[in-house]
Amino acid sequence: MIIVFSGTGNTLNCAQRLAAMLGNEKVHVLGAADLRNPEGAFLPLRENDRRIIWAFPTYSWGVPPVMVSYINKVKLPERASALEHFMLTTCGDDTGYTDRQWRRLLHRRGLAGKNAFSVIMPNTYVCMKGFDVDSREEAARKLRESDDTLTRIAKVIVSGGNDILVRGSFPWIKTAIVYPWFRRFEMSATPFRTSEACTSCGLCIRSCPMANISAGKDGRPAWGEHCALCLRCYHICPRHAIKYGNKTEGKGQQSLLHAGDLPTE
Numbered sequence: 001m002i003i004v005f006s007g008t009g010n011t012l013n014c015a016q017r018l019a020a021m022l023g024n025e026k027v028h029v030l031g032a033a034d035l036r037n038p039e040g041a042f043l044p045l046r047e048n049d050r051r052i053i054w055a056f057p058t059y060s061w062g063v064p065p066v067m068v069s070y071i072n073k074v075k076l077p078e079r080a081s082a083l084e085h086f087m088l089t090t091c092g093d094d095t096g097y098t099d100r101q102w103r104r105l106l107h108r109r110g111l112a113g114k115n116a117f118s119v120i121m122p123n124t125y126v127c128m129k130g131f132d133v134d135s136r137e138e139a140a141r142k143l144r145e146s147d148d149t150l151t152r153i154a155k156v157i158v159s160g161g162n163d164i165l166v167r168g169s170f171p172w173i174k175t176a177i178v179y180p181w182f183r184r185f186e187m188s189a190t191p192f193r194t195s196e197a198c199t200s201c202g203l204c205i206r207s208c209p210m211a212n213i214s215a216g217k218d219g220r221p222a223w224g225e226h227c228a229l230c231l232r233c234y235h236i237c238p239r240h241a242i243k244y245g246n247k248t249e250g251k252g253q254q255s256l257l258h259a260g261d262l263p264t265e
């Protein structure tokens with residue numbers, strides 16, 4: 001079983017490829033019901049599941065806060081502790097000590113993390129000065145190279161081996177210092193707004209994995225207080241009409257979500 005949180009499709013895409021390599025492992029995508037009310041959610045295990053692969057993007061060199069809360073609160077069946085647990089995180093560059101944070105979260109629930117893996121994918125973070133999506137060539141290169149990483153990951157899951165991680169430089173500072181600061185001060189939906197280009201098509205409203213966007217004035221999006229900062233709304237808008245304050249001026253969009261992944265009405 002692969003349990004996935006994904007904002008813009010990178011993690012979902014990796015989970016789907018890994019599932020195929022492992023022989024059609026079941027992929028369960030977390031939505032607003034699981035993420036906004038994790039204490040009411042049950043881990044969606046099936047009888048023949050032998051492992052859980054916890055899959056999510058890296059956010060500020062740590063586990064996304066919605067995933068932290070899901071791991072902390074989801075109802076676990078007794079046999080969850082007898083299963084093998086793996087982490088699959090996707091990142092634009094590096095993960096810091098996201099793997100250690102994930103192991104600690106599992107440990108608090110009486111579960112033991114077996115292996116942790118990261119896959120470098122196109123960057124989606126655009127909400128600060130200096131951060132933008134990758135060039136088309138760079139994104140294509142990352143996607144090409146991710147195939148080899150996923151093949152190596154599948155081998156370790158099946159036959160055993162070492163973690164496969166790109167932690168980058170100064171992982172302790174990034175995860176222990178920057179992550180809590182980012183979580184506290186940089187994860188608000190307040191800066192979101194739309195430009196004149198918005199046609200009130202409603203795609204962002206229907207697609208938010210946190211059900212955090214409602215139709216406001218003229219059917220335009222109005223953001224609530226349950227934002228995961230996954231940036232799906234920003235990246236999928238067909239008019240590129242969503243801004244994050246003035247931090248996204250002139251920046252690009254990057255999404256691997258396809259029409260079939262998004263609700264149509």
Ligand SMILES: Cc1cc2nc3c(=O)[nH]c(=O)nc-3n(C[C@H](O)[C@H](O)[C@H](O)COP(=O)(O)O)c2cc1C
Nearest residue numbers: 006007008009010011057060061091092093094124
């Ligand atoms: C809020 C936020 C924080 C991010 N922080 C990091 C980071 O610390 N390190 C990194 O390499 N990439 C970071 N990224 C990039 C994503 O981890 C990466 O693009 C990921 O593959 C996105 O996965 P998704 O499409 O499944 O949401 C961040 C993206 C977002 C939206």
Ligand code: SF4
Nearest residue numbers: 198199201202204237
């Ligand atoms: S997806 Fe874009 S154009 Fe459609 S309602 Fe949202 S902001 Fe407006």
Ligand code: SF4
Nearest residue numbers: 208227228230231233
């Ligand atoms: S409001 Fe936008 S950034 Fe926030 S959770 Fe929804 S889709 Fe993601």
